[in-house]
Amino acid sequence: MNKKNIIILKLRKLTKFSILLCKKALTINKWDIKKSIEYLRKKFKSKLKNNNYKINNGIVLSKINKKKNIGVIIKINVNSDFIINNINFKNFIKKIIKISFKSNINNIKDLLKNSIVKNEILDKNIMFKDTIIISNFYKIKCDYINNYNHHNYKFSSIVGLKINYKNIYNLNYNFIYYISKNIAIYIIINNLIINNKKFLIKLNKYFFSKEFFINNKKIFYKFKYNHKKFLYIFKNNIKIKYFKYYLIN
Known part of the structure; x- marks a missing residue:
């Protein structure tokens, strides 16, 4: 050759x-x-399809870094659902996620301005002869972050917790992990798509309520806390600071 x-x-x-x-x-x-x-x-x-219309297929994915203090959630829409399981499409998502953790990218505008991201989107549109767009992106920086991705990647959530380090001796990170995971799953199960401060306050109140403690008795057994001690640790050490939830629609 x-x-x-x-x-x-x-x-x-x-x-x-x-x-x-x-x-x-x-x-x-x-x-x-x-x-x-x-x-x-x-x-x-110039031959690509027009992106200015609603496309209901795609994938939603959230990721956190190793330190669990930075997290991203991204929503990528496609016109045809069949490309989602393609290895090139999966590698494309991994590449976009990796770029999104860069310090100069804080929102969707920053992400879409990135030259590598722009070229990757264009190349994949050409490759699949389809419409592929990043429709939503959110980045969280917080003391402790956890996330939950539904198995079919149609629903995803991410939660940022504010930790009171003055009382850190009362905490262990298994406890923080378990609580944050519980919150992330709760958000998805209840379709909590209202992302505003008022709703965040309601969410905080729910996790301090008797209803939460009654429904999550397994937490007490796991950490051997009684109701009062658990409530004290939670109220004095952890605050739900941010959350985001996306679904494909």
Whole structure:
């Protein structure tokens, strides 16, 4: 196999365009792969479907860092549901999530301005001949963060807790993990899509209420706390600071 054929196959692998189109792009751009990719992007950008309509398929995913103090939740919509299980689509999501943890990205505007993200979205639109858009993105920075992804990735939630470090001797992180996971799951089960301060106060009140303690007796058995001690630890050490919930719709 000669050198030119190797370059053609490499470009095809990168872009998923036909061999004839790859050869044409490389010939025009003097066999420069980077210039050829840009050429193909510009050529086919205008042929993509219009993104300005509602698409109800896609995936919702939340992730947290190893320190559990930064978390992201992202909603990616697609026109056709069949591409969701494609390995290239999964790798695309992983790449976007990884970029979203960068310090200069704090909201959806920052994410969509990122040149790598823009090119990745365009490339995947071209590759799948479909509409792929990042419709929602949220980033949390807090003392302790936990998340919950439903198994089909159609629902996801993320919760940020404020920890009172003055009383840290009363806490253990298994307790914090268990509570935050419980909150994240509760948000999904009850479809709590109202994301505002008033509702956050209501959510805090619920987790301090007798109803929560009665319904979650297993927490007492797990940590061997009585009702009063548990309530004291929770009220004096943990506050639900942020939460976000997305579903595909």
